[in-house]
Amino acid sequence: MTRWLTDDEQRTWRAFGRASRLLADRLERDLQAGAGMPPTYYELLVLLSEAPDRTMRMSELAHWTHSKPSRISHAINKLEQAGWVRREHCAGDRRGWLAILTDEGKAALETAAPLHVESVRTHLVDLLSPEQIRQLGDISETLLKHLTDTR
C-alpha cells in the first residue's frame, strides 16, 4: 500500500533534511553574531530595502513571508524599538499601516549584509560548482512553486 522510498530517494531525503537544517542553524548563528539579528528580522529588512520608498504594508510583508499577521506585528514592534523601522498610517485606507525602513535600519542592513553574504558563500555557494548551483536553483524553484501553489 505505502510507496516506500527507494534507496536513492531515502539517501537524498535524509541528507537534504539534515543539511538544510544544519545550514539554517549555522546561518542563524552567524547572523546573530555578526548583526545581532535573527533571520526573520533580516528578511523583513531586506524586503523593505528592496521595496519602493523602502515601504510596505503589513499585509504585504505577511504575504511574502508566509506569516500570520500577528507575527508581523510582533516583529515590526521589535524592529521599531530598535529604531530600524517606523510605522505610518496608510494613505487612502486608514485601516492599514505602512512599515518604513529608517536610515538607521538601512545602515544596519548594510553593515550586516557583507557578513551574511560571506556566511552564505562559506556554507553554501562556494561549496558547489556552477553546474550544481544551477541544478539546485531549478530544484528549489520547482519545490517553491509547488509549496506556494498548494499552500
Add this chain to the structure above:
Amino acid sequence: MTRWLTDDEQRTWRAFGRASRLLADRLERDLQAGAGMPPTYYELLVLLSEAPDRTMRMSELAHWTHSKPSRISHAINKLEQAGWVRREHCAGDRRGWLAILTDEGKAALETAAPLHVESVRTHLVDLLSPEQIRQLGDISETLLKHLTDTR
C-alpha cells in the same frame, strides 16, 4: 572587498532558503496532524528504532542530532511520558543513561511512518526527476560533510 553573489547564485540561494523553510513547515504540520508528533521527536524515535536493541545512550543521541545534552533530556522526558521510550541505567558506566524504544513507541512509529513518507513524496520526492534526486543527494551530502566537519 565583499564578494557579492552573482545573479545565478542569488537566485539559487533565495529559492533554496525559502523552499527549504516552507518544506520543513509543511512536513512539520503533516507530521503533527497525522501522528501528533513534532519532527524532533520523530527523529529520535527513528534513531532508536534503527539502533541495536532499539537502544542508545543520551550522548549518542545528542551527537547524531547535533544537540546539546539538555535538549535530549527534555525531549526524552516527553517521550517517556508518552510511553514511547524508557530509561535504563548504563551497564558498566553508571554516569550514563540508555534510552530504549518501547513496543508502544515502535507501534507509534509504524503508524506515523507511512503518513510521513507520503508527505515527503508529495512535497519533495515526487516533484523531482530521478536525475534531480541524484543531483540533490550529491549536493546535500557535500553540504552535510562541510557542516559537520566545521562544526
Add this chain to the structure above:
DNA sequence: TCCGGGTATTTCAGTGCGCAACTATTGCGT
C-alpha cells in the same frame, strides 16, 4: 585516596509563534 573531567538532569529565563479577542475602518446592500 583524591581530583579533574565526563555524563546527565533540573531549573530558570528568553524567544518566537499562533490563537483569540478586540478596535478601527471600509465597503456593500438596501
Add this chain to the structure above:
DNA sequence: ACGCAATAGTTGCGCACTGAAATACCCGGA
C-alpha cells in the same frame, strides 16, 4: 444614509523549544 459584514492590524496570553548554569554523580589516573 444606515446598518452590518468583512478587512487590517494590534494586543494579551499561553505554549513549545532552547540554552546557560548550577547540581549531582561517576569514572579513571596520579
